[in-house]
Amino acid sequence: MSDESRGPRRRLSRNAVLAAALSLADRAGSAGLTMRALAQDLGVVPMALYKHVADKDELIDGIVDIVWSEVEAPVATADPSVWRPAMRARATSLRQALRRHPWAVGLMETRMHPGPANLAQHDAMMGCLRRAGFSFRATVHVTSVLDAYVYGFTLQEKSLPFASAEESGEVAQRKLDTQPAELATTFPYLIEVVSELATAGYDYDAEFNTGLDLILEAVEAHPWE
Amino acid sequence: MSDESRGPRRRLSRNAVLAAALSLADRAGSAGLTMRALAQDLGVVPMALYKHVADKDELIDGIVDIVWSEVEAPVATADPSVWRPAMRARATSLRQALRRHPWAVGLMETRMHPGPANLAQHDAMMGCLRRAGFSFRATVHVTSVLDAYVYGFTLQEKSLPFASAEESGEVAQRKLDTQPAELATTFPYLIEVVSELATAGYDYDAEFNTGLDLILEAVEAHPWE
DNA sequence: ACCTGAACACCGTTCAAGT
């Protein structure tokens, strides 16, 4: 399956281990990312990995930071009209990175040891806001609320009953057809909203942008001290 | 340690298993929640659990729904002045539930099978917004952005480098003192903001409320179709 | 310096058996 399994490659390296781990996580999810499976992908015995990585925790820190490195960094400039589009682009880029690596969603912000790419990303974000004229305190508020939104949205994206992937309408409708009477009486409002979405359809990108623009609008309008 | 270990209680029940599992997760975290440890807490052999719960996944679904049941449900009313405080109270209540059960943060919205308490909670939320006059579409937008915010914020709360728990100032300052020269030149903006927070202090509740009010203000001001 | 083999202390879960 993996690229590494073709030739009888020897000589591992930390980067090779991390790259294979990222690929394995993308293919098999966080539950499938085991030291043993990773070793097999690399055509090596499990213990060989421990020469390049302290333990599994450090391995995960490593691949999480690779995901961070894929997020487009906003540029810092004194032009007061650029922070909004820059923040919008960064939020979109972060969401896309999290969609490419779904296993990372529950892991990115939970990690205790932020890597260099993570630090660089947040440095760029703070720089962009600071140079646009935001105060220290406001910079933290804006970073906090934007990151929280992107994380939380992507987290929900994987599981909301009325919006699982493309076929949101179908899925919701099928759910309604299964036990219509019972659910309809117990959760009238929920069913009503889900039914509406089932007929009208549900677009995740549009939903994400609506919330994002709502927040950016609020940030711009807010009288920061 | 557990309440169950005192008497030689026999006769398990599904609720007893779920209650013990919740308590174990609160004490030992998601990594410490194992079927074997849970069985030991209950003074029973691991296999005994499988009579009351299909597998570990269903167990987790069960305790996640208990957490949902702890979240204060907003009431539905036609009074247009109540949705805002109701939404604010619900967001605060959700955040507090997630803080009481930190293991749940990365799990709540990822679960594929929402339980009755989860459905009831969202039914109440939709009802509150619908009766306040929000359209179907707007109801989904508001639910989405509020849930995303609370989730994302609580997720960050556990790991942001400049805000780990109470002693945010100390921790940040110590981090700065460790490698001052190197970090300061590579991540100037980040260090600048962190230093500022280290001296001024960082209050998580205040931070949460600032973002929450920003979003609620934006929701109220937005011209929903 | 880097990789291996065997082993240890764990997992979730099945299956046949006890009461």
Added chain:
DNA sequence: ACCTGAACACCGTTCAAGT
């Protein structure tokens, strides 16, 4: 109907040994 014991196929990781 409910609980047990032994077993299976997994984990991450240590330790002593190979090259």
